[in-house]
Amino acid sequence: MDEITVMRAVCDLLLPLSAGDRAAALGWLTAMLGEGELSASDRTAAEAIMAGGVLPYGLYARGAALAALGRLDAAARARAARWASSVLLDPARTRRRTR
Numbered sequence: 044m045d046e047i048t049v050m051r052a053v054c055d056l057l058l059p060l061s062a063g064d065r066a067a068a069l070g071w072l073t074a075m076l077g078e079g080e081l082s083a084s085d086r087t088a089a090e091a092i093m094a095g096g097v098l099p100y101g102l103y104a105r106g107a108a109l110a111a112l113g114r115l116d117a118a119a120r121a122r123a124a125r126w127a128s129s130v131l132l133d134p135a136r137t138r139r140r141t142r
Contacts, residue, residue, distance in 0.1 A: 044111060044114045044115075046115060046119045049111045049112060049114060050127060052108070052111040053072075053111055053112065053124075053127045054127055054130055054131060056104040056107050056111075057069070057104055057108060057131055059104075060100075060101055060104060062132075062134065065131045066132060068105050069131060070085075071085050071089075071105055072105065072108055072109055072124060072127075073124060073128075075089065075109055076109075076121070076124060078121070078124075088102060088105060092105060092109075108127075112124065
């Protein structure tokens, strides 16, 4: 996967989540990429994703987004995560994309 494809995948996976869930998912992704601290609930989410099985969409989206980001080198991963945060946490941008 190239960097643009990964950015698009992350955005498409997380966009259906509510604004609060998107923010939590992006915080979780950042922590999982080693750029933040994992909270207890973050660790619980990671354990549920690793256990597999049928997951609620929010957990599935987090796991799939992390897998997509994992296909990139470290610099591209950081750029993609920053881009996703800037797009998905901006209410004006997400309102336009969901119409």
